[in-house]
Amino acid sequence: MTAPRLAGRHLACRRGGRLVFRDLDLDLAPGEVLVLTGPNGAGKSSLLRLLAGLTPPEAGSLTLDGAPAERGGLAQTVALLGHETAIKSVLTVGEQIGAGGCGRDAALQAFDLLKLRDTPGRLLSAGQKRRAALARVLASGRAIWLLDEPTLGLDASSQALLMTAIEGQRARGGSVVVATHAPLDLATSRELRLGA
Amino acid sequence: MNLHRFANPARFLRIARVVAPVAGWIAFAALLAGAAFGLVLSPPDYQQSETVRIMYVHVPSAWLALQTYVAMAIAAAVALVWKHPLADLFVKAAAPVGAGFTLLCLVSGSFWGRPTWGAWWVWDARLTSMLVLFFLYVGYIALSGAFDDEERGRRAGTVLVLTGIVDVPIVKFSVEWWNTLHQPASVFRLGGPTIAAEMLWPLGLMVVGFTAFFVWIVCVRLETELLTRKLRARLENSPG
Amino acid sequence: MSFVALVRRDLRLALRQGTDAFVSLLFFVLVLVLVPLAIGPEPQLLARVAPGLIWIAALLSVLLSLERMFQSEYEDGSLDQLALSGIPFALIVAAKVAAQWLTTGLPLLLAGPVLAAMLALPSHAQGVLLASLALGTPTLSLVGAIGAALVVGARRGGVLLALLVLPLYVPVLIFAAGAIDAAAAGLPARPHLLLLGGCLALSLPLAPLAAAAALKDALR
Structure with missing residues (x-):
């Protein structure tokens, strides 16, 4: 797997009638980790949603390997960990992660969740839900990961797993x-x- | 920077500054003349006597109520397909006006129904479908105001308006087959109007007046909205 | 995840939550049980109003289950994950509508004839009642999905949903109740049922598209 090169030029994003950032340039090469920092409200989450194709940019362009990135194309390429974990309380951990099979078990193993595979979501702690959501990202096998505050609620050993x-x-x-x-x-x- | 939403639609504002006052004065003159002809100079109906004068308010408001919705639906389609920045603003600006026309049509119809049919309200096809149209307007207004993000409200509204336009003819036919009492169309029909010329003239004037009033008020509302946005964009772009 | 997998996921969610799936059925039954208590038990009177009342109750109980259709998925972030699953949005909507109909519309189909009998509807109209429910309730779910998608994230979404969706339900109500009325009076119900089928045929392709457009906006 080689991730396509994701590039943004002159991106601007608007949320709730407010411009959160503009004229933002961004490049993401295969094998690269880009860390977004900045104060609250600087637009980190908005940028992630924009890169996921959920929010169209207010201005500027987004490309995958030089070709304009459409919503559908991005949806096949990225995996997103948002603020909410999307873990349903009545489904078991195993049911909500990946399509099943050994890929799923490996992902669960990577986040030390194999023991909880048949546990319903309502019995998980906040940190365990977070780990389950991360395991879903891993199990997706997508080339680009977009992680919003992934360390939130994780203990030291879980952070190391991340x-x-x-x-x-x-x-x-x-x-x-x-x-x-x-x-x-x-x-x-x-x-x-x-937001500098 | 290419922020077309912030770009001042200067051309529209230039046109609106000419069109709005002209439409306003036409509305004023036509409504005044129409009211004078309709309420004083035109003859009473041989069957309905003086109550027929309600027609000069009822019929134009009914036409405008429907036409406003059609215009809103066209604008909503333009907003959804071509993302034209003015189209969804137009929908938002026109909705309360359309709701007003619909309410006026219902109320004046009710006043007209009392002496002619002997009831304030009957469950007739046209009345019922007009009532549904009123609910569609109210639904749009409620939906477009129900979000913290104004833009999301407007976009959700465009989808609702388009869904409504599919529903309106179905409602119309469904209630028509279900029950009907309202008189059929008498102005636009094959073989010429069945309405007397002395009544047609003031009616025409009132329709022109209502339409001009619509154009005027929508222009003013759009202008206000655009200026507010311009102001907000300027505040956002100013340093500090 | 495929269309079938999505439907299965939704059904599993609805059935495991247990109570949720049966609340709207219970509501349907309760509303109709209240009717004879309110207007009196005379069979002629009940038979006359039964078609309309059964349909009003069906309409309200479908409406009751619509609010959570997308709102809960939106709140816990599942809608983002569904959007990124690579399945077209319209298909996601169609899957959710299918699951919603199976858990709320189908039970009405089973309970309808029983309650109609309790409301003294003539037995020769029972077949038409079933047909009207079979053709009409999917339309309610489809059109309701548009409303449910529109109010995602709105303030007071539940009340707003009723305001948006009920006017759109008028044709279904008129054709469906008209069909049963006609059958009870010994008249042909076929034209009404055909029109009801027409509504379904129209909303089947259009409603998922409209709801998908609304959902995309909700995710921004």
Whole structure:
């Protein structure tokens, strides 16, 4: 797997009638980790939703390997971890992650959730739900990961699992965009500061 | 920077500054003349006597109520397909006006129905479909105001308006086959109008007046909205 | 995830939540049980109003289940995940409508004839009642999905939903109740049923598209 090169030029984003950022340039090469930082309200989450194709940019252009990125194309390429974990309380962890099979079990294993595979979502703690959502990202096998505050609610050992997963994605030739306030323990990463 | 939404639709504002006052004065003159002809100079009906004068308000408001909705639906389609920045603003600006026409049509119809049919309200096809149209207008207004993000409200509204336009003819036919009492069309029909010329003239004047009033008020509402946006964009772009 | 997988997921959600799926059926039954208590038990009177009342109750109970159709998925972030699943939005809507109909429309089809009998509807109209429910309730779910998608994220979405959707339900109500009325009076119900089928044929392709457009906006 080699991730397509994701590039944004002169991006502007508008939320709730307010311009959160504009004239933003961004490049994401295969195997790269881009860390978005910046104060609250700088538009980190908005940028992730824009990169996921959920929000069309107010201005500017987004390209995948040089071709204009359409909503449908992005939806096949990216996996998103949002603010909400999208873990249903009545479905088991195994039922909501991936399509089943060994890929799913490997993803669960990577986040130490194999024991909880048949546990319904309502019995999970906040951190476990977060891990389950991360396992879903991993199980998706998508080339570009977009993670919004992935360390939120994770203990030290879970954070280490996350770093391992991110390094694994990078080693496979995939790329990752992380919006975070916490410093990440990664070998190499590039920082993009919003709202400076 | 290419922010076309912020770009001042200067051409529209230039046109509106000419059209709005002209339409306003035409509305004033035509409504005044129409009212004078209709309420004083035209003859009473040989069957309905003086109550027929309600027609000069009822018929134009009914026409405008329907035409406003059709115009809104066309604008909604333009907004959805071509993302024209003025189209969804037009829908929002026209909706309360259309709702007003519909209400006026219903109320004046009710006043007319009392002496001619002996009831304030009957469950007739036209009345019922007009009532549904009124609910569609009210639904649009409620929906477009129900979101923290104004734009989301307007976009949701365009989808509703388009859904409504599919529904309007179905409602019309369904209630028509179900029950009808209202008189059939008498102005636009094959073989010429069945309405006397002395009544047709003031009616025409009132229709012109109502239409000009619609154009005027929508222009003013659009102008206000655009100027508000311009102001907001300027505040956002100003440093600090 | 495919269309079938989506329907299965939704059905599983609805059935595991248990109570949710049966609340609208219970509501339908209760409304109709209240009718004889309110207007009196004379069979002639009940038989006369039964077609209309059964349909009003059906309409309201479908409406009751619509609010959560997309709102809960939106709140817990599942709608984002569905949007990124790579399935076209219109197909996602169609799957959710199918699941919603199976859990709320289909039970009405089973309960309708029983309640109609309790309301003294002549037995020769029962077949038409079933046909009208079979043709009409999917249309209610389809058109309702547009409303449910429009009010995602709105303030006071539930009340707003009723305001938006009920006017759109008028044709279904008139044709469906008209069909049963005609059958009860010994007249042909076929034209009404054909029109009801026409409404379904129209909303089947159009409603998912409209709801999909509304959902895309909700996700921005």
